[in-house]
Amino acid sequence: MLPLLGVFACKKSPDAGSLDVIPVGEFASLTGATASFGQSSHKGTQMAIDEVNAAGGVLGKKLKLITEDDQSRPGEAATVVRKMLSRDKIVALLGEVASSRSLEAAPLCQQAGIPMISPASTNPKVTEVGDFVFRVCFIDPFQGTVLSKFALSKGWKKVAVLTDVKQDYSVGLSQYFKKHFTANGGEIVGEQSYSSGDKDFKAQLTAIKGSQPDAVVASGYYTETGLISLQARELQVNAPLLGGDGWDSPSLVEVGGKAIEGSFFSNHFSVEDPAPAIQGFLKKYRTKFGAEPDAMSALGYDSAMILVDAMKRAGTSEGPKLKAAIASTKDFAAVTGKITLNAERNADKSAVMLEVKGGQFRYVETVAP
Amino acid sequence: MGARSGFLAAVLAAFVISGLFTGHPEAAWPLAQLDDYLLNILILAGINVVLATSLNIVNGHTGQFSLGHAGFMAVGAYGSAALTQINGKACLAALSFLGPCAQGGLFVCALLFGAALAALAGLAVGLPSLRLRGDYLAIVTLGFGEIIRVVFQNTEAVGGARGLTGIPPQTTLGWTWAVAALCIYCVSALVNSTYGRGFLAVRDDEIAAEAMGINPTRYKVTAFVVGAFFAGLAGALYAHLIGYISPEGFTFLKSVDVVVMVILGGMGSTVGVAFAAVGLTVLNELLRQAEQYRMVAFSLLLIVLMITRPQGLLGGMGRFFSRKGGNP
Numbered sequence: 110m111l112p113l114l115g116v117f118a119c120k121k122s123p124d125a126g127s128l129d130v131i132p133v134g135e136f137a138s139l140t141g142a143t144a145s146f147g148q149s150s151h152k153g154t155q156m157a158i159d160e161v162n163a164a165g166g167v168l169g170k171k172l173k174l175i176t177e178d179d180q181s182r183p184g185e186a187a188t189v190v191r192k193m194l195s196r197d198k199i200v201a202l203l204g205e206v207a208s209s210r211s212l213e214a215a216p217l218c219q220q221a222g223i224p225m226i227s228p229a230s231t232n233p234k235v236t237e238v239g240d241f242v243f244r245v246c247f248i249d250p251f252q253g254t255v256l257s258k259f260a261l262s263k264g265w266k267k268v269a270v271l272t273d274v275k276q277d278y279s280v281g282l283s284q285y286f287k288k289h290f291t292a293n294g295g296e297i298v299g300e301q302s303y304s305s306g307d308k309d310f311k312a313q314l315t316a317i318k319g320s321q322p323d324a325v326v327a328s329g330y331y332t333e334t335g336l337i338s339l340q341a342r343e344l345q346v347n348a349p350l351l352g353g354d355g356w357d358s359p360s361l362v363e364v365g366g367k368a369i370e371g372s373f374f375s376n377h378f379s380v381e382d383p384a385p386a387i388q389g390f391l392k393k394y395r396t397k398f399g400a401e402p403d404a405m406s407a408l409g410y411d412s413a414m415i416l417v418d419a420m421k422r423a424g425t426s427e428g429p430k431l432k433a434a435i436a437s438t439k440d441f442a443a444v445t446g447k448i449t450l451n452a453e454r455n456a457d458k459s460a461v462m463l464e465v466k467g468g469q470f471r472y473v474e475t476v477a478p
Numbered sequence: 479m480g481a482r483s484g485f486l487a488a489v490l491a492a493f494v495i496s497g498l499f500t501g502h503p504e505a506a507w508p509l510a511q512l513d514d515y516l517l518n519i520l521i522l523a524g525i526n527v528v529l530a531t532s533l534n535i536v537n538g539h540t541g542q543f544s545l546g547h548a549g550f551m552a553v554g555a556y557g558s559a560a561l562t563q564i565n566g567k568a569c570l571a572a573l574s575f576l577g578p579c580a581q582g583g584l585f586v587c588a589l590l591f592g593a594a595l596a597a598l599a600g601l602a603v604g605l606p607s608l609r610l611r612g613d614y615l616a617i618v619t620l621g622f623g624e625i626i627r628v629v630f631q632n633t634e635a636v637g638g639a640r641g642l643t644g645i646p647p648q649t650t651l652g653w654t655w656a657v658a659a660l661c662i663y664c665v666s667a668l669v670n671s672t673y674g675r676g677f678l679a680v681r682d683d684e685i686a687a688e689a690m691g692i693n694p695t696r697y698k699v700t701a702f703v704v705g706a707f708f709a710g711l712a713g714a715l716y717a718h719l720i721g722y723i724s725p726e727g728f729t730f731l732k733s734v735d736v737v738v739m740v741i742l743g744g745m746g747s748t749v750g751v752a753f754a755a756v757g758l759t760v761l762n763e764l765l766r767q768a769e770q771y772r773m774v775a776f777s778l779l780l781i782v783l784m785i786t787r788p789q790g791l792l793g794g795m796g797r798f799f800s801r802k803g804g805n806p
Contacts, residue, residue: 138768178770183727188518190764195514212643213724241518274631277640277724305630402696 130173131166131426133158133416134199136189136214138207141181143360146206146252146405150228151176153347153409154203156397157417167420175199179210186210187217187420193219198424201226203412206405208232208277217241222428226416228408229354229377232277236454241432242246243454245411245443246377249278252353255287255375255460255476256326257462260351261293269299270350273329276305280354282328298322303333310337311344318346330355334365342368350437357404362468369465377404377445379461379472404445411443510715517651524654525712526755528661530739531748532708537737538746539669540701541681542617546603547709548732549760550596551625552725553711555717556636558592562646562718564636589657589714596710597703611684618667622732631725642722649719653800657715658752661708665717665749668704673722677701681746687759742783754791 114208133153138147158174166172175197177189186205193199194217202218202225205211211230218225219239227244228236231252236242260268270287273279296322301313302398314337317325325341326393327334327350336355341350350372357376361369379389390410394402415438423434438450446458462473479561479793498525512520529547561569562584569587573580581667631639668674679687684694717723759778765772783791 140773177766179774183724184522184716184720188515188522191518193597195516209722209724209726210642212641212724213720216647216721232640234640238643274628274639275726277638280639432692 127265129170130418131168131170132173132175132197133198133413134193134197134202134204135174135176135438136186136193136202136204136210137176138181138210139176139178141179142209143181145360146229147178147181148361149403149405150204150206150409153394153396153402153406153411154413156226156394156406157410160393161413161417167417168424168426172417177181179205181207181210181214183209186215187380188407189282190214190217194218194223199223200428201416201431203228203409205230205350208235211235212238213271215239220430223367224416224419224428224432224436226412231354232281234312236451237344240436240454241285241428243415243435243447243450245353245415245448246455247460248406248455249281252375252460253282253287254289255462256282256351256353257286257289257293257295259373259375259462260290260324260326261295263324266294267296267298267320267322268324268326268328269296269301269317269322269348270328271310271317271322272300273305273333274302276355277327278353278355279328279330282355283326286326286328301327301410304446305329305333307333308336310340314341314344314346315363317341318344322348324348324351326351328353328355331358331361331364335361335369338365338372352405360400362465365465368439370467372465373473374463374470375460375476376463376470377460378407379463379470381472382461386442386444407444411445411448415441428453481487490766498747518719519552519759521649521654521715523653523756523759524651525715525719526736526739526759527658527752528654528708528715529736530743530751530755531658531661531665532705532712533736534740534743534748534751535665535669535677535701535745536705537740538744538751539665539677539681541673541699542608542698542701544610544619544705545616545730545733545737546619546621546623546626547705547736548728548730549619549626550600550706550709551716551732552626552630552715552723553599553730554592555595555707555728556592556630556642556713556714557595557710557713558588558602559645559717559723560640561588563642563649566646566768580635581646581648585718589711592717593707593716595709596713597707599710600706601699602701604699607697608702613728616717620733623730627728628727630728637724637756641726643723645717645721645723647718647721654715654719657708657711660753661711662748662782664704664708669748678746679778684768697761719791727770738780742790744792747790747792750790750792757791 137151137220138144159170162171175193177193179185179189183424202223208230211227212235215225215238216234217239225242229246231246231249233248235245244279256438270283272283299317300318303310303313325348327337334352338350354376357375378387418441419431419434423430436450441448449457451457459475459477461475464473533547537543569584570580573583603622610618628634636642665770669677676692680694680697681690689695739755739758740751743751765775768775
């Protein structure tokens, strides 16, 4: 065992403690089950940091982004965050998309007094961990409410809910949708569930068909939603599907094809939004990566930008002062909307509703908080 | 007890006693200077040693193929968290007579409670399913592991799919390696005992063993329950290390990780399996520099090792490590 310890002891990062750079940590699922989300958010974060450095850095120093991959595996996130906290001496942590992995990291950052900003963890519990933990996305209760408001505005009174019980995200979304929808005169006519990785949803969809809903809320991720839409149309369930930001991936249309047309989902931003902040971001992202950004890249970008903004206002990268500066973020013009961090350290901002039309995600409307 | 087991017991007792008083037995240890990351790896390695050596009783010594180890780990994790997190305040109040040791005492109780629940689960699965053999048993245990996970996923009282947060981070290096030492000791003592020869007999030839008056089902169930008990302990340690558990952490893949450690270390070799558990944990960290190619490198290493040493690292070398000169 001792020789092994020796190997680790020598592996100290050469930049740790160096004075001319500010080390900022990032952990993301670059490989594994949710690699697509992790890759996107990482690209956004990296772009923001590069941009800041190109403009001369902050506080007279360059930022150094230290990225660790957690392989989308539980347990791994805690290890990499411990590594960055104790080895790389990071001043702030950006990450993660998945709430379960943010929940592993949050207590560590709280204990170390290092601010953490999650780009896209929507589980309310994440920021409840402590006053050093923030997020730049809206949370499940808000998104569930947005979907419900949208359904009601469309005049849909009878809705069936299809939940992925394996994903806390999906469970939360369905729960808050039902709460708001039934409280405002809607009726839940059917509740069905499945588990991520399922391929056959015919049993659930047949049951839903019997209740003749006006719409079906499919609150899971894009991986299953494409298949759900195909099988729903096969079974002549023609009601539109409704979902959350977990749908946001080109694979949704690749799998769903014609079947997913005319369905709606809520999201953090739309590439069709004419706001200059969004169009500027789009242009830079396309030039840098030659691809369309998705919501995760935009959120990754925003999380880094909010951190930089706070560093500038605080005039230091020191934990408690930086934390106070992040907490006082108000009307920050980010790509995903004007962000104000509230007392619960969650972002107050608007959501957009998108429709799948002609294989594209078309902007429908913005729903205010 | 021989000299070796006496020494082990003394080390164990020292750990437990210092742990009870301070909650941080390694504080008095030279390793206290280790940074948090290194400490974390050593703790994870210890937990993996417990998982791998306990699965080795079932898969290695008794020759059954279980794929449900993560399920027992989950029972231990949730069971222990039930005492320290869900009913934490009430349990701490009940133990307040222990004074400064209340926190440590509760942790020990939680560990044992989680492990006992896991052992019970092991008994419940073992009794009906261990009449099956080979592939059939693998599938039954696989199914069982999934059932446990899905039950936790759908139980709102333990957080459901959102998981359980706020478990006190009480797992320390001392506790972990004390449990690992206990596990290694129990497994080797059990397998090397007269009674333990029954496990090996069942593995080598079930029919012949039965003809010699051994009840294979009973031996298999015993192995299963002991294995589940320690898996539960490992789960409890894991829960109190990370501070957050969700059903996602106890999937079939976790079971496979443990099976890989057992096969790599050499089925039936306690020392080999313990080394493999430490080695794989450390290797995973060393390969971090390879970034996205890490899993490719990791898998390649496994393939090469399996081709060059199909019997595992220390498989078939049991003789050197066994007190009684037999196959451990």
